[in-house]
Amino acid sequence: MARRKVGNPLAFAVLGCLGERPMHPYEISTMLKARGKDQSIKVNYGSLYSIVSALEKHGFIEALETVREGNRPERTVYQITAAGEAEFTDWLTELVGTPSREFHPLEAGLAYLPGLPPDRAVELLEQRLAVVDAEIKEMTALHEQMTATEFPRIFWVESEFRLALLEAESAYVHQLAEEIRTDALGGAVYWRQAWKLFLEKGITPAEQLKDPVKYFGQEFAWMKTIPPEAQ
Amino acid sequence: MARRKVGNPLAFAVLGCLGERPMHPYEISTMLKARGKDQSIKVNYGSLYSIVSALEKHGFIEALETVREGNRPERTVYQITAAGEAEFTDWLTELVGTPSREFHPLEAGLAYLPGLPPDRAVELLEQRLAVVDAEIKEMTALHEQMTATEFPRIFWVESEFRLALLEAESAYVHQLAEEIRTDALGGAVYWRQAWKLFLEKGITPAEQLKDPVKYFGQEFAWMKTIPPEAQ
DNA sequence: GAGCTAATACTCGATTTCGAGTAATCGAGA
DNA sequence: TCTCGATTACTCGAAATCGAGTATTAGCTC
Numbered sequence: 009m010a011r012r013k014v015g016n017p018l019a020f021a022v023l024g025c026l027g028e029r030p031m032h033p034y035e036i037s038t039m040l041k042a043r044g045k046d047q048s049i050k051v052n053y054g055s056l057y058s059i060v061s062a063l064e065k066h067g068f069i070e071a072l073e074t075v076r077e078g079n080r081p082e083r084t085v086y087q088i089t090a091a092g093e094a095e096f097t098d099w100l101t102e103l104v105g106t107p108s109r110e111f112h113p114l115e116a117g118l119a120y121l122p123g124l125p126p127d128r129a130v131e132l133l134e135q136r137l138a139v140v141d142a143e144i145k146e147m148t149a150l151h152e153q154m155t156a157t158e159f160p161r162i163f164w165v166e167s168e169f170r171l172a173l174l175e176a177e178s179a180y181v182h183q184l185a186e187e188i189r190t191d192a193l194g195g196a197v198y199w200r201q202a203w204k205l206f207l208e209k210g211i212t213p214a215e216q217l218k219d220p221v222k223y224f225g226q227e228f229a230w231m232k233t234i235p236p237e238a239q
Numbered sequence: 240m241a242r243r244k245v246g247n248p249l250a251f252a253v254l255g256c257l258g259e260r261p262m263h264p265y266e267i268s269t270m271l272k273a274r275g276k277d278q279s280i281k282v283n284y285g286s287l288y289s290i291v292s293a294l295e296k297h298g299f300i301e302a303l304e305t306v307r308e309g310n311r312p313e314r315t316v317y318q319i320t321a322a323g324e325a326e327f328t329d330w331l332t333e334l335v336g337t338p339s340r341e342f343h344p345l346e347a348g349l350a351y352l353p354g355l356p357p358d359r360a361v362e363l364l365e366q367r368l369a370v371v372d373a374e375i376k377e378m379t380a381l382h383e384q385m386t387a388t389e390f391p392r393i394f395w396v397e398s399e400f401r402l403a404l405l406e407a408e409s410a411y412v413h414q415l416a417e418e419i420r421t422d423a424l425g426g427a428v429y430w431r432q433a434w435k436l437f438l439e440k441g442i443t444p445a446e447q448l449k450d451p452v453k454y455f456g457q458e459f460a461w462m463k464t465i466p467p468e469a470q
Numbered sequence: 471g472a473g474c475t476a477a478t479a480c481t482c483g484a485t486t487t488c489g490a491g492t493a494a495t496c497g498a499g500a
Numbered sequence: 501t502c503t504c505g506a507t508t509a510c511t512c513g514a515a516a517t518c519g520a521g522t523a524t525t526a527g528c529t530c
Contacts, residue, residue: 016516017347024351029445034479048350050342054518057480062516083479100355103348105363107370110343111281112404116248117334118397119279120255124331132336139338160426166349169411173343176407180400195391214260247486265509285488288510293486314509471530478525486517495508500501 012099013066019059020103021049023068023088023096030072030087033060048166060086068092114177125203126188126196133185140178147171198224243330244297250290251334252280254299254319254327261303261318264291279397291317299323345408356434357419357427364416371409378402429455 012019024045025036037053040046063069064086072087088096114136121129147167154164161168187193191200205211205223216223220231243250255276256267268284271277294300295317303318319327345367352360378398385395392399418424422431436442436454447454451462 017342017344020347020351024354027354032479038478045350048342048346052518054481054520055516058516058518097354100348100351101359101363103344104352104355104360105366107367107374107408108344110341111248111279112341112401113248113334113339115279115397115401116251117331118400119276120251120331121335121396122393123255123258123328124335128332129335132332135336136338143338158425160429161424162353162426162430165352165415165424166346169349169408169415170343170346172407172411173404176403177338177400180403184396184400193392193396194389195393198391199393263509269508283488285490285511286486289486289488473529475528476526479523481522482518482520484518487515488512489514490512492511493509496506498504498506500503 012095014059014062014068016055016059017049018051018055019063020096020099021045021051022056022059022063023092023099026069026086026088027093027096030085032083032085033057034083036060048170063092066091068095114181122199122202125207126200130185130188133181133188137178137181137185140174140181144171144174144178147174198228243326245290245293245299247286247290248280249282249286250294251327251330252276252282253287253290253294254323254330257300257317257319258324258327261316263306263314263316264288265314267291279401294323297322299326345412353430353433356438357431361416361419364412364419368409368412368416371405371412375402375405375409378405429459 021040022036025031025039031039033056037051037056040049040051045051060069064071067089069086069088069092072085074084124132148171151164151167151171155161184193188196191197201224202213202216205216206213211223217231220228224231252271253267256262256270262270264287268282268287271280271282276282291300295302298320300317300319300323303316305313305315355363379402382395382398382402386392415424419427422428432455433444433447436447437444442454448462451459455462
């Protein structure tokens with residue numbers, strides 16, 4: 009069984025909403041948007057109704073009443089149960105107190121970076137930087153505005169945290185692009201040469217690995233000694 | 240239809256592996272582990288066979304041969320197709336060049352931080368810090384070791400990037416915990432008071448919101464003016 | 471009062487996902 | 501040579517996921 013009976017982060021947001029007062033699913037979705045919680049939690053509205061059912065099935069929420077206004081579809085109003093409140097607190101405790109292994113897509117990309125020619129890699133890293141830096145600028149402006157209107161920081165720490173991560177990403181990517189461009193990155197020369205051999209002479213990476221000394225010089229003799237399980 | 244015909248990051252890793260030479264699924268899984276790619280890409284071995292089938296169905300890989308060694312189960316060896324190579328390069332290009340909105344679990348937690356008493360929040364943030372800082376230390380040591388053995392940096396940039404993110408997380412969480420502890424965080428005083436009222440007098444947050452001036456003083460009059468759609 | 475757009479309030483089912491299970495074989499030690 | 505745990509290699513189905521679609525109504529304009 010999964011660690012949580014209902015594991016989708018949207019379920020966490022639903023419990024958070026219903027902790028305030030009873031609501032019907034559609035109201036929950038508008039509330040989440042209005043509060044900007046959809047900026048910090050991935051809210052997929054297609055999953056909302058399945059998640060509400062799952063929460064009800066496991067006794068975290070219960071139907072309070074079913075109302076009909078005019079000729080509109082029926083709306084079931086749900087309220088949180090004691091078990092639901094406990095689940096929410098437990099979940100919140102876990103989210104704050106326990107780091108969980110995240111896999112950033114850029115990590116996956118970097119793990120296969122030699123799969124692109126170095127110049128192309130630099131180009132793409134710079135393309136990413138443009139978008140990331142624009143977002144940093146936008147968020148910074150928003151934060152300044154919230155500070156100016158004295159909207160208490162406790163209500164937007166999640167946004168501050170996101171900004172901190174974006175700034176770290178920007179700084180790292182900036183530095184990496186620079187180091188590739190100037191061949192200051194260890195292995196960059198070899199990387200450049202491997203792509204040159206492939207593009208100009210059609211020598212595939214597999215062939216290159218068979219005789220690294222021939223293609224890259226004596227200092228790459230070690231490559232033969234290391235089996236395919238490099239690293 | 241989804242952006243990618245096979246969207247699981249593991250499919251990206253499978254294409255990356257088969258780009259090197261033909262392999263059978265189980266060999267792919269051991270290769271990914273041996274290369275440490277499972278550190279940068281979420282590899283769920285339960286999904287491996289479904290993903291390989293999906294890749295084959297869409298023409299990104301094809302069965303090369305089916306071999307049987309001794310009485311072992313049959314193993315189908317797959318090779319990448321031209322379409323598969325194109326898909327891999329396109330995917331890699333996207334991973335490197337285009338930021339995608341990530342939802343860090345801590346962001347979700349911070350968005351509901353007032354749901355915990357301030358002192359408990361500090362406690363949990365510090366608990367997280369202990370784990371994160373231990374990991375930072377471990378990774379730093381590993382990086383030093385790789386530098387010492389002259390293992391080229393280009394082969395571990397993904398690890399450097401992860402370290403950069405962890406360091407940013409640590410710095411932010413450290414600062415936040417400190418600011419809550421010292422009430423330097425905007426709104427922290429109100430947050431503390433709200434929990435005190437609730438724990439000592441049983442006044443629920445909902446009741447408090449109805450008459451903020453009474454509970455928090457004149458400077459919180461604005462809270463009444465802002466409807467539930469705060470922020 | 472006709473027509474249009476935006477908002478409201480869901481529903482559906484094709485895929486995808488993944489944990490847990492299975493079963494064979496290998497190798498090390500007793 | 502017997503056993504037992506580790507490794508090899510894969511299967512299955514229950515549950516989750518999510519985009520895309522639908523139908524109604526409110527409110528606005530002309």
